[in-house]
Amino acid sequence: MTKKRGLGKGLDALIPVVEPDLAGSLRQIPVNSVRPNPRQPRQLLDDARLEELASSIREHGVVQPIVVRPLPGGQYELIAGERRWRACLSLGEEFIPALVRDYDEVEAAAVTLIENIQREDLNPLEEAMAYRRLIDEFGMTQEELARKVGKSRSFIANTMRLLGLPDEVREMLGNGQITAGHARAVLSLEDADKQIAAAREVVAAGLNVRDTEELVRRYAGQDGDQQEKKGRRSGSGSVSHTNEEMESMEAMLGGALGTAVHIRSRRGGTGVIEICYESRAQLEEIISLLLR
Template sequence: MAKATKKQALGRGLSALLKDPENDIQSVADKNADKVVGNIVELDLEAIEVNPFQPRSNFNDEALSELATSIRELGVIQPITVRKMNFNQYQLVSGERRFRASKLVGLKTIPAYIRIANDQESLEMALVENIQRQDLDPIEIALSYQRLIDEIQLTQEKMSDRVGKKRSTITNYLRLLRLDPIIQTGIRDGFTTMGHGRALVNIEKKEDQIALYERIVGENLSVRETERAVKAYHEKSTPTNTSKSKAKSPAFATSAENELTEHLSAKVAVQATEKGKGKITIPFSTEEEFNRIKKLIISG
């Protein structure tokens, strides 16, 4: 918890810096700009205006209420992104649902990433440098990777070159963002590790993820024990005939299934005979997910 307190204090310190007229930062070349770009800053909600060009105009009241409840209990897990307009004035770039939900629960401040003007190159540099830091937890790293994808439009291949990490490593971090927010918070606070998260992400139902997460914390399960629990979960929910067929698959098919699942961030099924005949099944739930998988397959 000391780590979280330290980060929160840092955010407040940067917030005070931005409220000092003598330190008004307008470009990446200004003094102290390096302390702001790429860091999380606690900003007053009243100093932030919504983006008039926001494509989404309708917000589901029920979904917004659920998010507000989550924020009340857990805080804002993923910081919003704003663009600095004038002295102590900012405009939303992304995160309007989090912004609105935070107002609903009466928060006065919100964690935010600040973009100085429109300098995409400087933002990219800051994010890459941020990823290289040694004190980041796995969720923070995953969020930085996601921001490079969303805001800089970097592919995982290009990101691999920029940050000097294998694409499979980047994929493993990004998959953590598919975990329930409660589990993401547990990883950030050190109750579980990235290894536990990588195992849990193979469970699609969030309620089942949380149930196993509670077992991990309550029984102090190791990563290996968690992996076995996830395997048992799938065996229990899989029809007997499927399990029997899967058990007959040769070693090369089982190995390939694990590699493809990790590479594509999708639950790939490989069925094969000892003679090498078989089939590969890759499920997807949306057109967007289909296009993502197709792109990864084509690019190799």
């Protein structure tokens, strides 16, 4: 009996535990027959951790097999276990234990992403770029992707929003100077220069996320004061509200749509609701939700 595979239930659902009836797919394959995964979302490998793993493999061997899928000509594409494979390469090992799976492109990409997420190998930007790549390359909606990787749709949407940060702030996030929580708070500022200024202040002062949210409210309040003065001079204009009621409504609507939402009140009780999207697929998904 073969164990059934499914997406959206975590790595164990995609890579079953090795049992006697699955032994046919577990084999020793030449280390040099394995090709790196072009969909690998992790961009940096920790050399110290790689050396530590190589020392363990030298003493105990490879305890957990890598996961590959077959390619023409007796070659294999690495799906999961890049560090184990690279450690074996560095040791000059001839063979490595591998689970051979006939994954299609979507499954292969999902398994690679899930393994990295569950091992906490990705920084927030790498995770966001991996989600974006799965959506762009395979035409998936955020909801479909969320099911495949076992996350909520709002989590996927909020993670991908990080890609909209200015390069300098993205670099701070990528090298660990700020966390995803800091970045999401900074992202609520509309002006890129203010996002950069706020992020710099966060790093310089060592602010936690709550303090960062307060800092962002001060920046947003400055914008609101300027817009209000401009509106009084011209007799019209948009005033950006930052009070708790408006923030609560923005958060509630943004959570329902899985994206950033900004509400701006105008004189006379009118206003504007701004809904952000990052791709045609996300736009179509938002429209579908609004039309339900």
